[in-house]
Amino acid sequence: SPNLSRKGYLFVSLLHNGKRKTFSVHRLVLNAFNRLRHSHEECNHINGDKQDNCLENLEWVTHGENIRHSINVLGVSYAQLGEKNGQSKLCSQEVHEIRRLYSTGTTSTRKLSEMFRISRRNIREIINRTAWQHV
Known part of the structure; x- marks a missing residue:
């Protein structure tokens, strides 16, 4: 069953050839049901809920788009920018x-x-x- 990261994201640990690897649930969902991510992309939770990993709530975006979304849509303040x-x-x-x-x-x-x-x-x-x- 999924665990919760310190940043509030769900993740799972999977075994492959006896080695454990950790994956975020949101990336697994997008990779499986949308498309594989390009190297410059991040997963965005459209509604801002980090635990809502429904495909309709997830999208690949650039880092800049993710930052702008968090500021403009979610009202996050980045005083350290x-x-x-x-x-x-x-x-x-x-x-x-x-x-x-x-x-x-x-x-x-x-x-x-x-x-x-x-x-x-x-x-x-x-x-x-x-x-x-x-x-």
């Missing part, structure tokens, strides 16, 4: 500038990394909107 996070090395204006410079095609991720003193990986995440999605 972006420059409000004490560990942030950038402000919103710099994120806009990174995206603008990259979109011109004249500034490489390496150059942007040097200019803003952050990793190339973080530059790519900003450009692809897997980081700083709210901006």
